[in-house]
Amino acid sequence: MRDTPSILHVDLDAMFASVEQRDKPSLRGRPVVVGGMGGRGVVATASYEARVFGARSAMPVAEARRRCPSGTAFLAPRFAAYRRTSQVVMELLAGLSPLVEAVSIDEAYVDLAATSTGGLDIRAVTELALDLKARIRAATGGVTGSVGAGTSKLIAKIGSDLHKPDGLTVVAPGQERAFLGPLPVTALSGVGPATAERLRRAGVHTIGDLAGLAPAELIERLGQAHGVALYRLARADDGRPVVGEREAKSVSAEETFAADVADPARLGAELDVLAAQVGARLRAAGLSGRTVTLKARHFDFTTITRSTTRAQATDDPRVITQAARRLLGDVDVSGGLRLIGVGVSGLTEFAQDDLLSLLDPAARRETAADQAPDEAAEPEPEPARAGWRTGEDVRHAVHGAGWVWGSGRGRVTVRFEGPRTPPGPVRTFAADDPALHPADPPDWHGAEG
DNA sequence: TCTGGGGTCCTAGGACCC
DNA sequence: TCTGGGGTCCTAGGACCC
Structure with missing residues (x-):
């Protein structure tokens, strides 16, 4: 366990909505909801003005429309703009330490101990964080970030969440248990609705309650891995390192239809489109995989997956779609599907025909480095x-x-x-x-x- | 107008091998 | 012929995160 609050967690506040308000002055101070604008869309981000009326992430947009007053802006996401803003922030973080873990487009950990720049006591870290927040706001044109700092990822993450938006929480070394104790168990990453309900039935509401449970009881209720993990987190026992780069484990694409689809021909055609997207992204990343997974969501929201593993890894859309079409053939589609998806996992860095290209350089195809990565990955x-x-x-x-x-x-x-x-x-x-x-x-x- | 899209990790059972 | 333990791979589903 560290003895300085040298891990930072930075979380941009309502990022999508905030970028929209930055780019569209007439929206500043007004409720903004960004999400899927089709009939089955959900909210990706609600601005704090919209949260006042009960709009929340993952809520159906139709529900958000019911709750929010007229004058609320409902916008489709503009990922290219969010990606640019994210890059601006990530570059600022990279200036603080060579060890930055981007968790998502709007969230990252920074390990300040990876550099040897002076002291990291409470005062120094607080000043550094305040300066960082000011620079994020200036560099992004007004998007704010909340920051948590502590001796572990756990503490930093919960800290950044505590005083959102535009918050700062620095937890002093030694104060971790006291900090966590009164918080609800749902503050822990990894405690969702199902786990929270199981814990509630055991009379556990706060992280302090959780820390009082015997490990055997937690394991019995939550399973080995989850039980052990929560037992340790509740005691602020968290040695997870900040990791810079992580290898992708799977690549997938899926689509929810505006209206359920029962026509096998149409579903097959959709698989072609999705397989092409997955294949292009694999190729752009220089990856290929052995397992192809079909995902199907029925009209009643029941979801199944069917997978098949091949001897050779592939990134070829034709191979992917052929496997997916075969798997779809064994699925009862007569009631209509609301979603269909294709994924490839069991990834390796080399495509099968890379071997051939060694023998025949002329047959070598374009590699990821030859393409503009973003455009290639996400048209x-x-x-x-x-x-x-x-x-x-x-x-x-x-x-x-x-x-x-x-x-x-x-x-x-x-x-x-x-x-x-x-x-x-x-x-x-x-x-x-x-x-x-x-x-x-x-x-x-x-x-x- | 109920419930997106892209991921990760874990569990559990069966096949298969030693 | 019967019994069994451990390890790995594959498949399906579920919880969770942003």
């Missing part, structure tokens, strides 16, 4: 001209840059404003107006020294 969908997505960035030949305020019935309404231009006029066009084009996200980084 941003180009919306059909008539199907504008709310929140999408657009450019009008006459009126300039703006974003889609709303659309429907053959029309699209655009608000003309940018990150640094004040809210402009709202104008409505025909959805197929040739003067209107999808545009890149406003790139305000660098435009303002």
Whole structure:
């Protein structure tokens, strides 16, 4: 166990919504919900203004619409913009330490002990964290981050969560148990609804309660691995290291249909599309895998998986889709599927035909390094001209840059404003107006020294 | 208008081998 | 012929995270 609070956890506050408010000044101070805008979409992020009305992550967007007042903005996600903002923050973190673990697009651990820059007592870490928060806000154009610091990942993570948004929690060495004790067990990463319910039935509500349980009882209730893990975490016994890079274990793609699909031909065609996405991402990452998994969600939300393992690893979309189609053949589809998915696991770094390319360099195909990784990995969908997505960035030949305020019935309404231009006029066009084009996200980084 | 999409880890049973 | 223990691989499902 460390004797300095040298692990930081940085968590950007309501990141997707915050980026939207940064890029669209008219949304600042207003409730914003970012998520799937199809009939079956769920909330990815609700701004704090929207949380007041009960909008939450993972909630159906339809439910969020019911709860939030008119004037709430409901936007489709713009991942390219979020990725750029994430990169800006990750670069700041990399300046603090060579050891940074990016957990997700909006979350990372930093191991300050990996550098030898001076003291890491409470005061020094607090100052460093306050400075970091200010620099994140400045570098991102107003997106805030909450930071936790402590002697372990556990403490840092819970600390960053405690005073969101724009919070800072530094837990002094030796104070870990006192810090955790009164918190609900659900504050622990790894305690979801099912585990929380089992613990509740055992009379366990707080982490302090949990720490009072005998390990044998926890193992009996939660299984060996989970029981042991929680027993240790409740005692602040956490030696998990900050790890820089992690190898991917699987690559998958799935789609939920707007309406359930029972037509095998249509499902097969969907598998072709998904297999092509998975194959392209495998290839871009220089990976291939032996196991192909089909995922199917029935009309009643029951979900099954069927997998098959081949002798040779592949990244070939034709091979992937062939395996997936065969697996689908054994699934009863007559009631209709709401979701279908394809995954590849058992990954290795070398594709089968890499062996061939050694013999025949001319047959060597493009490698990941030859491609722009992001574009290759996640092609941003180009919306059909008539199907504008709310929140999408657009450019009008006459009126300039703006974003889609709303659309429907053959029309699209655009608000003309940018990150640094004040809210402009709202104008409505025909959805197929040739003067209107999808545009890149406003790139305000660098435009303002 | 009930419930996305991309992942990780664990469990448990059966096959198979030594 | 019967019994059995341990290890590994594969498959299916479930909990959980962001």
